[in-house]
Amino acid sequence: xxxxxxxxIPELWLFAGVVVISVMGLCKARGIRNAVPLVVIGFLxxxxxxxxxxxxxDRLAKVADGLLIPMLGKYVKMVVCAIGIVLTMLSIGLIxxxxxxxxxxxxxxxxxxxxxxxxxxxxxxxxxxxxxxVCNANDLIWLFLALELTSLPTYVMVAISRPSRKAxxxxxxxxxxxxxxxxxxxYGLALLYGSTGTIVLTEMRDAxxxxxxxxxxxxxxxxxxxxxxxxxxxxIVAVPMHFYAADVYEGAASAVTAFLxxxxxxxxxxxxxxxxxxxxxxxxxxxxxxxxxxxxxxTLWMICVLTMTLGNIGAMLQRSAKRLLAYxxxxxxxxxxxxxxxxxxxxxxxVLFYLLAYGVMNTAAFAVLGALERKGEEIESLDDLxxxxxxxxxxxxxxxxxxxxxxxxxxxxxxxxxxxxxxxxVKAGHVALVLIALINSAISAxxxxxxxxxxxxxxxxxxxxxxxxxxxxxxxxxxxVTAIGVVGLPLIAGRLLSxxxxxxxxxxxxxxxxxxxVSMADQPAEDQRAP
Amino acid sequence: MILASTVPxxxxxxxxxxxxxxxxxxxxxxxxxxRRNMIVMFLCTELMLQAxxxxxxxxxxxxxxxxxxxxxxxxxTIAAAEAALALALxxxxxxxxxxxxxxxxxxxxxx
Numbered sequence: 001x002x003x004x005x006x007x008x009i010p011e012l013w014l015f016a017g018v019v020v021i022s023v024m025g026l027c028k029a030r031g032i033r034n035a036v037p038l039v040v041i042g043f044l045x046x047x048x049x050x051x052x053x054x055x056x057x058d059r060l061a062k063v064a065d066g067l068l069i070p071m072l073g074k075y076v077k078m079v080v081c082a083i084g085i086v087l088t089m090l091s092i093g094l095i096x097x098x099x100x101x102x103x104x105x106x107x108x109x110x111x112x113x114x115x116x117x118x119x120x121x122x123x124x125x126x127x128x129x130x131x132x133x134v135c136n137a138n139d140l141i142w143l144f145l146a147l148e149l150t151s152l153p154t155y156v157m158v159a160i161s162r163p164s165r166k167a168x169x170x171x172x173x174x175x176x177x178x179x180x181x182x183x184x185x186x187y188g189l190a191l192l193y194g195s196t197g198t199i200v201l202t203e204m205r206d207a208x209x210x211x212x213x214x215x216x217x218x219x220x221x222x223x224x225x226x227x228x229x230x231x232x233x234x235x236i237v238a239v240p241m242h243f244y245a246a247d248v249y250e251g252a253a254s255a256v257t258a259f260l261x262x263x264x265x266x267x268x269x270x271x272x273x274x275x276x277x278x279x280x281x282x283x284x285x286x287x288x289x290x291x292x293x294x295x296x297x298x299t300l301w302m303i304c305v306l307t308m309t310l311g312n313i314g315a316m317l318q319r320s321a322k323r324l325l326a327y328x329x330x331x332x333x334x335x336x337x338x339x340x341x342x343x344x345x346x347x348x349x350x351v352l353f354y355l356l357a358y359g360v361m362n363t364a365a366f367a368v369l370g371a372l373e374r375k376g377e378e379i380e381s382l383d384d385l386x387x388x389x390x391x392x393x394x395x396x397x398x399x400x401x402x403x404x405x406x407x408x409x410x411x412x413x414x415x416x417x418x419x420x421x422x423x424x425x426v427k428a429g430h431v432a433l434v435l436i437a438l439i440n441s442a443i444s445a446x447x448x449x450x451x452x453x454x455x456x457x458x459x460x461x462x463x464x465x466x467x468x469x470x471x472x473x474x475x476x477x478x479x480x481v482t483a484i485g486v487v488g489l490p491l492i493a494g495r496l497l498s499x500x501x502x503x504x505x506x507x508x509x510x511x512x513x514x515x516x517x518v519s520m521a522d523q524p525a526e527d528q529r530a531p
Numbered sequence: 532m533i534l535a536s537t538v539p540x541x542x543x544x545x546x547x548x549x550x551x552x553x554x555x556x557x558x559x560x561x562x563x564x565x566r567r568n569m570i571v572m573f574l575c576t577e578l579m580l581q582a583x584x585x586x587x588x589x590x591x592x593x594x595x596x597x598x599x600x601x602x603x604x605x606x607x608t609i610a611a612a613e614a615a616l617a618l619a620l621x622x623x624x625x626x627x628x629x630x631x632x633x634x635x636x637x638x639x640x641x642x
Contacts, residue, residue: 100562113564139598142610145609152612152616158625165627165638166639168623168624168628169638170639172569172621172636176563176633177574177622179573179580179613180560180563180576183579183580183583184560184579186580186606187552187556187582187586189602190583190586190587193591193599193602194586194593194594197594197596198594198598199594199599199602200598231542246641247639250639287619317641393608
């Protein structure tokens with residue numbers, strides 16, 4: 001037990017940050033209130049640095065029996081902290097803006113009851129702690145509580161993200177559907193518990209292995225697993241729980257939308273991986289067990305195909321940039337599920353890499369939207385982006401690079417992520433699935449190229465001329481940092497891939513890391529002209 | 532010790548509890564999808580949570596294992612947190628439109 005606490009130090013550290021921020025947010029001195037986001041960045045940076053130091057071999061050896069994937073935390077926590085820092089930059093100057101302006105100009109007095117910036121960042125950090133806790137989950141209680149810790153703060157974040165009524169409507173929709181999905185997930189967990197008689201994940205794995213050896217999983221376990229998958233598909237915005245995404249993403253402020261598309265999705269993906277790990281992919285539970293049980297495989301297949309297809313078709317019909325990105329978020333979840341279906345040997349590493357890639361690309365896209373405004377209101381429509389190049393060239397280039405990366409244009413980050421996922425799919429024998437995904441990628445080019453063409457090629461319209469950038473510089477910094485990530489991370493892709501491969505040690509030695517190192521070395525660094 | 536006893540109480544077996552809990556889940560789901568009053572919709576999600584809780588306790592008794600009951604205590608905590616959040620959000624919306632109907636709120640939709 002004490003050994004496990006070592007791995008919780010990043011979470012405990014961030015929780016200390018939560019306490020500090022909640023006090024700082026209520027301070028009377030304006031300087032201290034303004035320093036809140038910088039303190040958040042500081043806490044996240046320290047958590048990022050200490051995480052790899054904690055995962056030493058001798059400590060891992062002590063807990064290895066109790067955890068399904070002992071190394072999962074190292075990679076995930078570092079990714080979450082790094083993207084959390086960018087998301088924090090994006091949120092600077094978002095909350096309490098009219099109030100702080102009034103206080104600064106002396107028109108209003110500071111009233112601790114009316115400020116909510118401190119609370120926003122408290123919920124922000126708590127949600128990140130939730131994701132980090134998911135990877136330490138060793139039983140169902142922990143898994144459920146960590147998932148709820150990820151979700152519950154996001155409902156509040158959506159509601160307070162901007163003063164418009166849209167945000168409140170989005171928060172209520174998000175909350176009600178989230179509560180419903182959580183109940184279905186929980187019922188699935190109850191059935192899994194009933195089928196095995198234990199809530200500890202490793203013991204569940206052994207129980208399932210026994211059942212499989214005795215002629216297949218019992219029906220209770222299958223129904224429970226399917227219900228749990230359906231419930232958690234809400235968190236990863238997959239069919240059948242995807243329909244809220246467009247409304248909620250449109251209603252929340254761009255910074256929060258970027259958060260929603262990365263943080264709960266990561267938590268949900270990890271939960272799916274952990275749950276499926278108990279059932280086991282091909283050869284995982286030992287000889288005689290061939291792949292995922294058929295009903296679970298079929299469910300995942302249908303979720304995967306429908307998610308990709310409906311996401312891409314939905315995105316084609318949108319005129320709002322945020323709704324378009326919401327549907328694109330759905331489609332990308334579908335791509336990631338290919339890796340989940342492919343299994344631990346290659347697929348899970350690909351999913352983990354894609355989570356990082358998608359987190360960076362998605363934050364870049366929303367950072368551009370979040371850095372622009374018209375009369376203090378965020379821009380939403382695609383038409384607002386027309387001719388962005390003429391007035392905000394750097395942001396237009398960021399948007400263009402991001403759109404190319406989201407399509408999967410080589411040699412950008414999104415291309416590597418997709419390549420790795422699809423190769424895992426082919427290697428695991430799911431060729432049909434990969435073909436559907438390729439067709440979907442082709443469809444997606446149609447709408448992503450609008451995100452590229454409108455800012456770069458179209459002429460500014462009278463409405464898009466009135467757009468200015470936000471007065472604080474941080475959202476633009478976030479856009480720049482993520483764009484550099486989209487262009488620059490492929491250069492160290494070999495190292496990132498081997499980091500994600502280290503998460504799941506399988507007997508099978510994968511040659512993919514070496515291939516990537518070679519292919520990346522061949523690439524001349526021609527795309528280094530970051531904006 | 533109560534847990535060690537495997538004799539069904541008053542002839543109730545696991546199936547009875549499972550029937551109750553699955554009925555609660557289905558009633559909650561149908562209510563959630565058909566009712567438009569936000570408080571009632573929230574109560575329906577609570578019903579679904581409690582369905583899971585009943586299933587947990589019944590299975591815990593069936594397997595003579597306390598972890599199901601431990602789980603339920605945590606479920607109750609989460610349910611309480613959700614209730615606090617739900618009421619805060621509903622009050623927020625009620626102040627704007629003075630109605631509890633979910634249909635009054637449809638600014639966000641496909642265009």
